[in-house]
Amino acid sequence: MAGSTSGARARLQQSAVELFRARGFDRTTAAEIAARAGVTERTFFRYFPDKREVLFDGQAVLVEALIAAIADAPRELGPLDVLFRAFRAVIPLLENNRPFAKPRQEVISVTPALQERELAKLEALSDALAAALEARTVSQLHASLAARAGMAAFAEATLSWLDASEPGLAERLDSVEAALKDLLRQDL
Amino acid sequence: MAGSTSGARARLQQSAVELFRARGFDRTTAAEIAARAGVTERTFFRYFPDKREVLFDGQAVLVEALIAAIADAPRELGPLDVLFRAFRAVIPLLENNRPFAKPRQEVISVTPALQERELAKLEALSDALAAALEARTVSQLHASLAARAGMAAFAEATLSWLDASEPGLAERLDSVEAALKDLLRQDL
DNA sequence: AGGGGGTATGTCAGTCACTGACAAGGAGTG
DNA sequence: CACTCCTTGTCAGTGACTGACATACCCCCT
Numbered sequence: 001m002a003g004s005t006s007g008a009r010a011r012l013q014q015s016a017v018e019l020f021r022a023r024g025f026d027r028t029t030a031a032e033i034a035a036r037a038g039v040t041e042r043t044f045f046r047y048f049p050d051k052r053e054v055l056f057d058g059q060a061v062l063v064e065a066l067i068a069a070i071a072d073a074p075r076e077l078g079p080l081d082v083l084f085r086a087f088r089a090v091i092p093l094l095e096n097n098r099p100f101a102k103p104r105q106e107v108i109s110v111t112p113a114l115q116e117r118e119l120a121k122l123e124a125l126s127d128a129l130a131a132a133l134e135a136r137t138v139s140q141l142h143a144s145l146a147a148r149a150g151m152a153a154f155a156e157a158t159l160s161w162l163d164a165s166e167p168g169l170a171e172r173l174d175s176v177e178a179a180l181k182d183l184l185r186q187d188l
Numbered sequence: 189m190a191g192s193t194s195g196a197r198a199r200l201q202q203s204a205v206e207l208f209r210a211r212g213f214d215r216t217t218a219a220e221i222a223a224r225a226g227v228t229e230r231t232f233f234r235y236f237p238d239k240r241e242v243l244f245d246g247q248a249v250l251v252e253a254l255i256a257a258i259a260d261a262p263r264e265l266g267p268l269d270v271l272f273r274a275f276r277a278v279i280p281l282l283e284n285n286r287p288f289a290k291p292r293q294e295v296i297s298v299t300p301a302l303q304e305r306e307l308a309k310l311e312a313l314s315d316a317l318a319a320a321l322e323a324r325t326v327s328q329l330h331a332s333l334a335a336r337a338g339m340a341a342f343a344e345a346t347l348s349w350l351d352a353s354e355p356g357l358a359e360r361l362d363s364v365e366a367a368l369k370d371l372l373r374q375d376l
Numbered sequence: 377a378g379g380g381g382g383t384a385t386g387t388c389a390g391t392c393a394c395t396g397a398c399a400a401g402g403a404g405t406g
Numbered sequence: 407c408a409c410t411c412c413t414t415g416t417c418a419g420t421g422a423c424t425g426a427c428a429t430a431c432c433c434c435c436t
Contacts, residue, residue: 006384006385008384008385029420029421029422030421030422030423031421031422039384039385039386040385040386040387041422041423042385042386042387042388042423042424043384043385043386045422045423045424046384046385049423050422050423051421051422051423077375078371078374078375079371079374079375080371080372080374080375081375112308115308115311116304116305116307116308117304119304119307119308119311120300120303120304120307123303123307139367141344141363141364141367142367142370142371144340144344145337145340145341145344145364145367145368145371146371148336148337148340149333149336149337149340149368149371152332152333152336152337152340153333156329156332156333175329176329176333179327179329179330179333180333180337180372181372181375182330183266183267183268183330183333183334183337183372184268184368184369184371184372184373185372186266186267186268187265187266187267187268187269187369188369194413194414196413196414217391217392217393218392218393218394219392227414227415228414228415228416229393229394230394230395230414230415230416230417231413231414231415233393233394233395234413234414237394238393238394239392239393239394
C-alpha cells in the first residue's frame with residue numbers, strides 16, 4: 001500500500017520542505033532531497049512525477065470532504081451558499097493541517113514555479129466543485145462560475161489565515177463571503 | 189525594438205505553433221523549433237525564457253487595454269460593472285486575434301504543462317485588474333474578489349467563443365454576466 | 377525449509393530543457 | 407577606417423526526468 005511500507009514517501013516530503021526552506025526550491029536538486037531521505041534520485045521520481053509535486057499531496061482528502069459536504073447540503077440553498085457551507089465543514093481539517101501547510105506555503109509564495117503548480121491544483125479543485133454542483137441541478141455555467149468565485153474567496157481566506165492565525169478561519173470565511181455577496185449587490 | 193530587427197521572434201512563434209500542432213508539445217524539442225525558424229536552439233532561449241513561453245506573448249496589449257478601460261469607467265459603477273465594461277471594450281482586439289488565438293488554444297487545451305502556464309497568466313491578469321480597481325477606491329478584498337470572479341466569467345466566454353464563433357463574443361459576455369449576477373441573487 | 381511471486385529500491389545510460397562564457401559577423405557612427 | 411552595439415553561433419555544463427535491467431526483501435504456499 002502507499003506509504004505503509006517504509007515511509008520513504010513521507011521522508012522525501014519532509015526532506016524536501018526542509019531543503020526548500022533552507023536553500024530555496026531552485027537551488028536544491030532532486031538528488032539532494034533523495035540523499036537526505038536516504039534513497040536514490042530515481043526513487044524520488046518513482047514517488048513523485050516531478051520535483052514540484054513533492055509539495056502537493058494532501059489535496060485528495062480535502063476534495064472528498066468538500067464534495068461530500070456539497071452533496072449533503074439542503075436542496076433549497078443556492079450554489080454559493082452550498083459552497084460556503086462546504087468550506088466551513090472542512091475548517092477542522094484545515095486547522096489540523098496548519099502546522100504542515102504553513103511552511104509549505106512559505107516556500108510556494110517565493111517560488112513562481114510552485115505558484116504555477118498551485119494554481120493548477122486550485123483549478124482542478126474548482127472543476128471538482130463545479131461538477132459536484134452540477135449534480136445538484138445547477139446549470140453548467142452557473143456551477144462553473146460559482147465554483148470559481150467561491151474558490152477565489154476560499155483561497156483568499158485560507159492563504160491570509162496561513163499568514164496570520166489571528167482572526168480564525170471561520171471569521172475570515174465570514175468576511176470573504178460577505179465581501180463576495182456585497183460585490184454582487186453593488187452591481188445590480 | 190522588439191521584433192523590428194529580423195523577425196526571428198515571430199518565426200519562432202510561428203514554427204512553434206505548427207510543430208506543436210503536428211507532433212504535440214512534448215514531442216517537439218526546442219532545437220526543432222529553432223531549426224525550422226532558421227536559428228539555433230540558443231537563440232530560441234534568448235527570445236523566450238522557456239519553451240512554454242513561446243505561446244504566450246500577446247498579453248501585454250490586452251492588459252493595457254483593459255486597465256485603460258477600467259480607468260475610464262464612470263465613477264458610479266460598481267466593480268463588476270466596471271470590469272464587464274472593460275471586457276466589452278476589448279472585443280475588437282480579441283476578434284482580430286482570433287485567427288492566431290484559435291490554433292494556439294487548441295494546443296494548450298491538450299497540454300497540461302501549457303494549461304498551467306495559462307493559469308499563471310490569467311492570475312497575473314487578475315492581479316492587474318484588481319490593482320486597477322483598487323485605484324478606484326475599491327477595497328483590496330473587494331477588488332481581488334471582483335477581479336477573480338470577473339476573470340472566471342471572461343475566460344469562460346472567451347474560451348467557449350474560440351471553440352465556436354457562432355454566438356459572438358458580445359452575446360457570450362452578456363450570458364456570463366447575467367449568470368454571474370444570477371448567482372448572487374440566488375444566494376441572498 | 378524451500379521455492380515463487382510481488383514490491384521497493386538501486387544502477388546505468390540517455391534525452392532534453394536551460395545557462396554562462398566567449399567568439400564572430402554586420403549595421404551604424406565618429 | 408576604427409569603434410561600438412546588437413544579434414547570433416558555438417561549446418560545455420547542470421539538472422530534471424525516463425526506460426531498462428538487476429537485486430534484495432517480504433509474504434504466502436506447499
